[in-house]
Amino acid sequence: MSTSLKSQTMQEFADEMGQDLIPIKEGALVEVSIISKSRNKILVDVKGITLGIIPEKEFSSDINELKAGDKVLAYALCIENDDGYAVLSLKKADKERFAINLNQKFKDQEIISVRVKQANRGGLIVEYGSLEGFLPASQLSSSHYPKVGDNKDKILSKLNEMIGQSLKVKIINFDTQSNKLIFSEKAAGDTVLDEKIQSIKPDQKLDGVITGVVDFGIFVDVGGLEGLVHISEISWDKVENLRSMFRIGDKVEVKVLNIEDRKVYFSIKRLTDDPWLKMVKNYQVGQKVSGKVGKITPFGVFVELDNQAKGLVHISELSSEIKKTQSGKLEDLLTLGEKYEFMIKDIDLDNHKINLVLATEKASVNETKPEKTDNEEKKTKKTTKTKNDKSKS
Numbered sequence: 001m002s003t004s005l006k007s008q009t010m011q012e013f014a015d016e017m018g019q020d021l022i023p024i025k026e027g028a029l030v031e032v033s034i035i036s037k038s039r040n041k042i043l044v045d046v047k048g049i050t051l052g053i054i055p056e057k058e059f060s061s062d063i064n065e066l067k068a069g070d071k072v073l074a075y076a077l078c079i080e081n082d083d084g085y086a087v088l089s090l091k092k093a094d095k096e097r098f099a100i101n102l103n104q105k106f107k108d109q110e111i112i113s114v115r116v117k118q119a120n121r122g123g124l125i126v127e128y129g130s131l132e133g134f135l136p137a138s139q140l141s142s143s144h145y146p147k148v149g150d151n152k153d154k155i156l157s158k159l160n161e162m163i164g165q166s167l168k169v170k171i172i173n174f175d176t177q178s179n180k181l182i183f184s185e186k187a188a189g190d191t192v193l194d195e196k197i198q199s200i201k202p203d204q205k206l207d208g209v210i211t212g213v214v215d216f217g218i219f220v221d222v223g224g225l226e227g228l229v230h231i232s233e234i235s236w237d238k239v240e241n242l243r244s245m246f247r248i249g250d251k252v253e254v255k256v257l258n259i260e261d262r263k264v265y266f267s268i269k270r271l272t273d274d275p276w277l278k279m280v281k282n283y284q285v286g287q288k289v290s291g292k293v294g295k296i297t298p299f300g301v302f303v304e305l306d307n308q309a310k311g312l313v314h315i316s317e318l319s320s321e322i323k324k325t326q327s328g329k330l331e332d333l334l335t336l337g338e339k340y341e342f343m344i345k346d347i348d349l350d351n352h353k354i355n356l357v358l359a360t361e362k363a364s365v366n367e368t369k370p371e372k373t374d375n376e377e378k379k380t381k382k383t384t385k386t387k388n389d390k391s392k393s
Contacts, residue, residue, distance in 0.1 A: 024050075024076045024086060029093055034070045042066070044074065044088065052086035060090035060097070061129050073097040094130035099176065102128065106171040111188045113166050119159035121152045126167065126183060133181025135169065141185045142193065142226050142263075147212030147219045186262075196225040197259055204256045205271065213246050220254055220266055227264030229254060235269050236276065276352050279309055285344050288359050292339045301334055303342060303356055311354035313342065321358060 024030045024046060032044035032052060042054040054074060066072065075092035090097070105112055114126040114133070123136040137146065137159065144167075146158035173182035200206070200222075212219035217230040229252075231239055239245070246252075254266035283289065283305075291303035291311060300314040318333060325332040334340060341359040348355070 024052075024079060026076050026079055028076050029073050029096055030076055030088070031071055032074045032088065034066060034068050034072065036068055037066065042090075046086055046088075050080075050086055051084075052088045053081075054088050054090055058089035058091050060094050062098075063090070073100065098129040098131045102131065102171060102181070103174060103176055106174040109170060111168055111170055114169050114183060116162045116165050116167065119156060119163060121156050121159075124159060124162060126169070128181075131181060133171075133183050135167070135183040135185065139172070139182075139184035139186050144185065147214065150215065193225070193262065196223070197262060197264065200225070200256050200259070200264070202256050202258055206254055206256065206266075208252055208254055208266075210246055210248055210250045210252060213243055213248060215242070218242060218246050218252075220252060222254065222266075225264060227254070227256075227266045229266045229268055233257060233265075233267035233269055236272070236274060276309075277349065280347060280349070280354065282306075283309070283344055283347060283354065285346055287344045289342055289344060289356075290339055291342055291356070293334050293336050296330060296334065296336055301330070303340075305354070309354060311342065311344070311356040313356045313358065317345070317357045 030046060032046050035043045035045055035051075037043075040056040042059075044052045044054060046052045052074070058077070072090065073093045073096055074088035074090055076086065077089050077092075078087040081087050102112075112128060114128045114135070116124050116135075117127050117132065118125045123134055123139070126133055126135050137155065140146075144162065146155045148154035148158060167185050168188045169183040169185050170187040171181060172184045172187055173180070175181075206222040208220040208222040210218050211221045211226060215231075217228050217234070219226055219228055231242060234242070234245070252268065253271060254268055255270045257265040257267045257270070259265070289305055289311075291305045293301055294304040294310065295302040298315070300312050301318070303311045303313060305311055315330070318330060322328060322330055322333050342356040343359040345355045345357050347353075
């Protein structure tokens with residue numbers, strides 16, 4: 001009776017468990033729960049049915065992050081050893097385990113640590129466990145970004161110096177089908193950088209040291225905070241060759257221009273007054289000015305005024321006059337190098353622009369005045385006669 005009940009109970013148990021009666025198969029992945037961890041092995045629970053061990057040689061690269069209570073994927077090496085334990089491997093399960101783990105970290109936007117394996121001209125190949133991903137150079141933090149301009153060989157040389165380093169990053173793209181991983185160091189944030197950015201404000205003057213000279217500007221370090229002085233902010237005059245003006249290590253004074261997306265922009269030219277603003281005080285809207293045609297373009301005419309000021313007559317301001325010419329061309333209305341009279345339409349202080357219109361319909365201020373028409377002559381005589389009659393009375 002007892003034996004029959006026991007057999008029936010076991011049968012019921014077997015029917016209930018089905019394929020799960022044997023919770024793992026050799027060579028398969030299984031989720032286990034960590035019970036304890038020591039220096040040379042990890043004891044795990046396998047689906048509440050049996051115990052397993054993970055020997056030290058089968059540890060994974062992220063072993064230090066694992067703790068009791070964690071659930072992880074493991075690879076079944078042996079269903080049961082001589083001591084009755086299942087033997088498992090984290091190392092062999094790394095690829096799938098890391099993929100699942102990374103997908104969750106990607107969703108949670110968690111900061112992780114990766115190791116730089118190699119470099120190319122576009123960025124860094126980095127490792128997270130057994131998986132590899134790409135960290136574009138554009139996603140490096142300001143302290144790691146290679147400031148060598150567009151020289152690809154120099155960029156690669158700087159990136160090669162980072163091989164072996166560990167970086168704090170976030171996953172910004174993860175294709176679970178192909179395991180394509182894209183990381184960003186910038187997205188992970190930089191507390192120190194944020195604190196330094198908060199310590200400065202626009203218009204503040206700072207002393208710095210040049211850390212990089214490129215075609216589009218110079219990089220300047222001010223107490224551990226690096227910013228860019230764009231070539232347009234170097235001088236009020238036109239600048240063509242920065243490398244002839246600056247060297248790495250030169251000391252410069254800069255003015256904080258603005259802070260945008262954790263990037264700092266400086267100016268050197270704004271340390272002094274804008275000479276254009278001083279010069280333009282000599283002009284007013286509605287004022288007639290004499291200027292020489294310096295350049296003719298499809299969108300208008302550039303005019304050289306006194307005091308080296310330049311103005312623009314937009315093509316839309318000339319369309320009616322152009323139609324009066326025989327050819328209907330701008331070049332037949334205004335001649336390059338000739339002087340004409342203009343009137344100031346408006347002055348754009350922010351963009352350093354003086355917008356002009358032709359003051360008269362005459363072709364050139366140097367030309368003789370045209371003779372009056374018969375009607376104009378009659379009007380003049382009539383006006384003169386009226387004035388004379390009034391004076392006699």
